[in-house]
Amino acid sequence: MTLVDVPAQPRDCPNLIGGTWRAATGGRTRDLVSPYTGTRVGRVGLSSAADVDAAVTAAAAAFPAWRAQPIKERSQPLFRFRDLLLRHLDDLANTAALEAGKTRGEARAGILKGVEVVEFALSLQNMDEGGALEVSRGVTCETRREPLGVVVGITPFNFPAMVPLWMFPIAVTLGNCFILKPSEKVPMAACRMGDLMTEAGFPAGVFSLVHGDRVAVEALVDHPQTRAIAFVGSTAAARAVYTRATALGKRALCLGGAKNHILVVPDADPAVTVRGVVDSFTGCAGQRCMAASVLVAVGDVEPLLGPICAEAARLQPGEAMGAIIDAAARDRLRAGIARAAEQGAEIRVDGRQVPAPAGYEGGSWLAPTVIDRARPDMDCAREELFGPVLTVLRVPTLDEALALEGQSPYGNATSVFTTSAAVARYVAERASTGMIGVNIGVPVPREPFSFGGTKHSKFGHGDITGRPAVLFWTDLKKITTKWSLQPDATWMS
DSSP states (O other), X not given: OOSSOOOSSOEEEOEXXXXXXXXXXXXXXXXXXXXXXXXXXXXXXXXXXXXXXXXXXXXXXXXXXXXXXXXXXXXXHHHHHHHHHHHTHHHXXXXXXXXXXXXXXXXXXXHXXXXXXXXXXXXXXXXXXXXEEEEETTEEEXXXXXXXXXXXXXXXXXXXXXXXXXXXXXXXXXXXXXXEEOOTTOOHHHHHHHHHHHHHTOOTTTEEEOOOSHHHHHHHHHOTXXXXXXXXXXXXXXXXXXXXXXXXXXXXXXXXXXXXXXXXXXXXXXXXXXHHHHHHHHGGGGOSTTSEEEEEXXXXXXXXXXXXXXXXHHOOTXXXXXXXXXXXXXXXXXXXXXXHHHTTOEEEEOOTTOOOXXXXXXXXXXXXXXXXXXXXXXXXXXXXXXXXXXXXXEESSHHHHHHHHHHOSEESEEEEEOSOHHHHHHHHHHOOSSEEEESOSXXXXXXXXXXXXXXXXXXXXXXXXXXXXXXXXXXXXXXXXXXXXXXXXXXXX
């Protein structure tokens, strides 16, 4: 069984600066190891501050001409980019799967979610983002959205194509020049999208690609010509980037980690609940900030928990569920499961000893795991594990379930599984997170509704997609106009 196509030769991942592919000059490199095989599939150069400066300089040079184009003209290469994404969907999905450990189906679905954001960006040309009003006799006030200039997106390993697609299509369509710094663990899909952006006809410098680690991140944040920073990653890193950027007076929106709660009540539909819960905590091998992490069992829901555990135990790594990003992350997850057992929890489904798929024994694998009868003070109930691990807490009432959810420092998502509209509304009105699901285990909004959490899952204001993204990537300019004196004087005359 072929889970992913491995290239015959490892791929190099250069920077895209000023429309030209260039090797990083810092002298440091990183081998790219596929989570599927544990073998090297590529290499990426880690950029220096000089590489970052070259990218920012090229983007700043491209900005005046790009912003001067009407939005309908700026949209034309994005139409072509969308077509190229769909034409090369299978190849791009395989690349994302190869480097991030996703199944090809998951990688494909992520790219298609990104295409939704591209299509939202294409709709901006037909939206009225400004306005004018006669505020006094002979005096008109007008507003218009203006691009910021050179802006930056820093994206994580778990969605090599989708998360960048949440950022740069909107940003460039609004007239900015965008620099993408993908995770140094998964740069190959970003390079492929750089090829497609170039083929689509975006002018040199409008879209740039800089690879690297913390050195590149800090250089991008600190550069005096970068105006806004969007970031997706861990909470610790999100807080650090936000603090650094805002201390320099820059706009920043930094999305962090999560500890998402699913509330299950006794009247929940069995088929919907089992499928929704298992898909939520095992999809993308649990390596997504919207995955279910804690199931709060309200009352007697054993008739639902039993089938959930049985379905999870049947799900084998490989074609049905992808790999963990690397061996270090897999070992960290195994240690977290062992610690839960030491603290007194019941390992009801244990994925640590499930064999790897045949032919992929060198990869980083962990099967679905369910930790039952945990206490709220246990590490598995409080910390983001970021893997296919579900922790079950048991409470007698819905209010106690909501209290547990509200105590979490994170605020991405809460889901409730119920057949009662009253229960669903009760949870939706009282949950403390930014995204709510009713009988949906991964409540990611569809465009034009925006993506974003609360509390320590987000640093900054607004959301990363939808209409709030338009506000993030632009400034609001106000123009007040008078052409002649009026016979009746007012304070504006």
